[in-house]
Amino acid sequence: MKTKLLKTLSMEKYERLLPRVFPGAVILEIRDTQGELFWRICTDEASDQGKTEGADADPVVAWSPFGTGIERRHMPCGQTQFRAALMLREHGKIAWLMAAYDTQPSVPMSTAPDPLRRSFADANAFMQTEIELQAECNQLAAEITERYEELNLVYSTKDQVEYFEEGQQALARLVHNCADYLDVGLAALICRDRGLIIQNVNSSEAPADVDILLELLRTTIYDRIESQVGSVVLNETDDVERQRLMGGRSENVLANPIVDDHGTAIGLLAVIARKDAHTFSNGDRNLLDVMAKKASRIIHTHHDSLTGLMNRAGFEYSLVSSLASTRSKNHQHCLMHIDIDQLHVVNDLMGHQEGDNLIRRVAKLLRGVLRDTDFLARLGGDEFGVLLSNCDVDQGHTIAEKIRNFIHELTVISASRQLDVTASIGIASVNRGTEGIVGVMASAEIACKAAKDDGRDRIQVFQEDNTTLVRRSEEVEWIGRVQEALREDKFALYCQAVAPLDDDAPEHFEILVRMLDDNGEVLAPSLFLPAAERYQLMPLVDRWVIHNTLNALSPFRDAILTTECVFCINLSGQSFMNTGFLTFVTDELGRSGIAPNRICFEVTETAAISNIDEAIKFMNALKSVGCRFSLDDFGAGLSSFGYLKVLPVDYLKIDGSFVREVTSDTVSLSMVHAICQIGKTMGLSIVAEYVGDQETTDVLQKIGVDYVQGFFIGKPAPLDEITDRLKDDAQAASA
Amino acid sequence: MKRIMIVDDHAMVLRVLRLGIEEAGYEVESAANGSECLIKLCNGLPDFLVTDIDMPRMSGKELCLAIEEQFPDRSFPIVVLTSRTELEHRDWTASIPNLSFMEKPVSVRRLVSFIGQSLAGTAKAVSS
Numbered sequence: 046m047k048t049k050l051l052k053t054l055s056m057e058k059y060e061r062l063l064p065r066v067f068p069g070a071v072i073l074e075i076r077d078t079q080g081e082l083f084w085r086i087c088t089d090e091a092s093d094q095g096k097t098e099g100a101d102a103d104p105v106v107a108w109s110p111f112g113t114g115i116e117r118r119h120m121p122c123g124q125t126q127f128r129a130a131l132m133l134r135e136h137g138k139i140a141w142l143m144a145a146y147d148t149q150p151s152v153p154m155s156t157a158p159d160p161l162r163r164s165f166a167d168a169n170a171f172m173q174t175e176i177e178l179q180a181e182c183n184q185l186a187a188e189i190t191e192r193y194e195e196l197n198l199v200y201s202t203k204d205q206v207e208y209f210e211e212g213q214q215a216l217a218r219l220v221h222n223c224a225d226y227l228d229v230g231l232a233a234l235i236c237r238d239r240g241l242i243i244q245n246v247n248s249s250e251a252p253a254d255v256d257i258l259l260e261l262l263r264t265t266i267y268d269r270i271e272s273q274v275g276s277v278v279l280n281e282t283d284d285v286e287r288q289r290l291m292g293g294r295s296e297n298v299l300a301n302p303i304v305d306d307h308g309t310a311i312g313l314l315a316v317i318a319r320k321d322a323h324t325f326s327n328g329d330r331n332l333l334d335v336m337a338k339k340a341s342r343i344i345h346t347h348h349d350s351l352t353g354l355m356n357r358a359g360f361e362y363s364l365v366s367s368l369a370s371t372r373s374k375n376h377q378h379c380l381m382h383i384d385i386d387q388l389h390v391v392n393d394l395m396g397h398q399e400g401d402n403l404i405r406r407v408a409k410l411l412r413g414v415l416r417d418t419d420f421l422a423r424l425g426g427d428e429f430g431v432l433l434s435n436c437d438v439d440q441g442h443t444i445a446e447k448i449r450n451f452i453h454e455l456t457v458i459s460a461s462r463q464l465d466v467t468a469s470i471g472i473a474s475v476n477r478g479t480e481g482i483v484g485v486m487a488s489a490e491i492a493c494k495a496a497k498d499d500g501r502d503r504i505q506v507f508q509e510d511n512t513t514l515v516r517r518s519e520e521v522e523w524i525g526r527v528q529e530a531l532r533e534d535k536f537a538l539y540c541q542a543v544a545p546l547d548d549d550a551p552e553h554f555e556i557l558v559r560m561l562d563d564n565g566e567v568l569a570p571s572l573f574l575p576a577a578e579r580y581q582l583m584p585l586v587d588r589w590v591i592h593n594t595l596n597a598l599s600p601f602r603d604a605i606l607t608t609e610c611v612f613c614i615n616l617s618g619q620s621f622m623n624t625g626f627l628t629f630v631t632d633e634l635g636r637s638g639i640a641p642n643r644i645c646f647e648v649t650e651t652a653a654i655s656n657i658d659e660a661i662k663f664m665n666a667l668k669s670v671g672c673r674f675s676l677d678d679f680g681a682g683l684s685s686f687g688y689l690k691v692l693p694v695d696y697l698k699i700d701g702s703f704v705r706e707v708t709s710d711t712v713s714l715s716m717v718h719a720i721c722q723i724g725k726t727m728g729l730s731i732v733a734e735y736v737g738d739q740e741t742t743d744v745l746q747k748i749g750v751d752y753v754q755g756f757f758i759g760k761p762a763p764l765d766e767i768t769d770r771l772k773d774d775a776q777a778a779s780a
Numbered sequence: 781m782k783r784i785m786i787v788d789d790h791a792m793v794l795r796v797l798r799l800g801i802e803e804a805g806y807e808v809e810s811a812a813n814g815s816e817c818l819i820k821l822c823n824g825l826p827d828f829l830v831t832d833i834d835m836p837r838m839s840g841k842e843l844c845l846a847i848e849e850q851f852p853d854r855s856f857p858i859v860v861l862t863s864r865t866e867l868e869h870r871d872w873t874a875s876i877p878n879l880s881f882m883e884k885p886v887s888v889r890r891l892v893s894f895i896g897q898s899l900a901g902t903a904k905a906v907s908s
Binding site: 182183186187189190193194197225226 | 792795796799800885887888889890
């Protein structure tokens, strides 16, 4: 330290200055307090005489006091040497300054100590001032550097992340930066409820028994942080707080809370240093506080703010790592998809606040049931995901049963209303054979949906050999493709003729939707419609069809009016229930300029009956502007002629399964006959689909069917082929 | 002890760098501009060189080009300290091997860590 201070002197100027301060001196030298030579100059005279060794010449000759603060000795070579200590205010003696004189011919100092004392005092003052100023500058520079490093740390530690993985990396980096910057042995970020522990051990500074320290952070210190939501600083050895929180450990600790949006502590960020290595200052605490806030921001990105649980992205990430362990360690895990049954009823009857409370209660309950090593996430509204680590399906089923029972015990009570709570749980196994997380998450979800369909409040395990479930899982694959097709307009409109058996009646056309694959090949509707139906995408598909059909027909609206033809568009039952759908249809109709009575909507019997009130409302609204309605697939479902009285339809379309067999099966013939008769009595026009030959057509005509449709009548063709023909027909008619 | 040469015309910068680098256990020699540095290099090459760009008499660019010419077999790494506005310097340095950038104001901690990695042969990426 003292040599370091000495080194800050720039000795070039002293080479010129000191000989003037000590006139007549033949040697001037500075040695550190250990006697090591730091600097020396000799006069030419001394050099010539070979008396240049200064204090090295004969260390045996002792120094003796010569006035205040000065020592003197006579050397055998004839020199008289004087020395005085170079003193600093803060550090005391840091070196010796020595001046040697030839005693012959003149010894000015021996008889006149005052000028000598002045010389030493002047030299000391110059050097002292310089060293102290340099030290002060260095301290300032070090201080600035530290502050800049702090800023650099704060700036360079990222807290804006998008992907979960990026967030995990950012947190690891943040913890590393804390250890590195504060130069401590251990830094750790712990969020117990989120199963999050990130630690960084600085190998050169590592305290002993890191595991024990981490356990203290996880337990006593965590509890303290959680209860006081403020920092914990332990520097003093005899601190009562230390005894309470650290047992007998002597390390210094600084810990700051990680808080959620509501200011509740959800974890801690801590640094631990060996007693002798680092004492934590207020500056350290403030810095760690900033870092803890950054960590909070990153954590919030991937956690649900309502429950504090991981969100879907976080869960998927955990699942990816677990999936890896099924391969590397042959582990088997169990994935659960939990859905609170009919949460919307709680929301509707008791308000969303009660609904949110219920979600929080379920989250808490799940946390209590699960082990630390399991992963729990809120996947969406009323859905939770659980990954049971190292757990086979049987064990998983037992745990699911426990969860189902616990949830069953919950009730929601508000304003004299009481609702029981239940949940449906789907289980899928995560094992070596699991190909990807998308598939296994879909499997658990499908099993959960199946549990719901079976009556709720039950558990369903996804099994590969369960064909119903497998079909659903295939459908899941189609969801993404349907969504993509909607986004990228990868649908095409086709059209099939529905021919009148009475030559004077106008022609009908049914609009059909097809999906195009990446190569532009047409995909059959049976591939994608079931998936779209099951996963509630039909309103979107219907909107696409209506918008594009009306767009395509709009330029031919006059021809349509002239030929009086009718275009039939299929509607899913989901669309009746879809908010804004009715407005959408009327807006689209208005925009297209097509006469509404040229448009007929086909609704399946099943769809109309399952939402009968909505269906009637919807039909009446569109009928009031002139649109027509057709009841599709009649006879296939739980047909009841009773419904025909309430549903305001214009056409009855007999299900193809009867029509196909009308010439070969008398039962089918009787059915078609009966439907036709009753329909006619009610004033409806009757349509028969799946007409495959002339014989069938003849039979149907005899029975009194009004319209026939099928490959024999006309195959589906792209819509523009029909519109082109329409234009020609209209021109011919007007000519 | 490894020797590090630092070149900057600002005494304050030199002081800050010197303190940090010496603290890390290196011996530091400094020069206030390129030409002073070149003269000092003739007395012996350092193990690492850190230089600013904008300096009077001889800039960092001229210094690096002169080093390339005078010491074609140089083995010591060079770090050029640039401000953000000096992105164009990336062009002329592209042809000079074993040269990295660091943005000013420089984090001494990062510089020291980079020097350490370079001297240990484990430096990976050019610092931003």
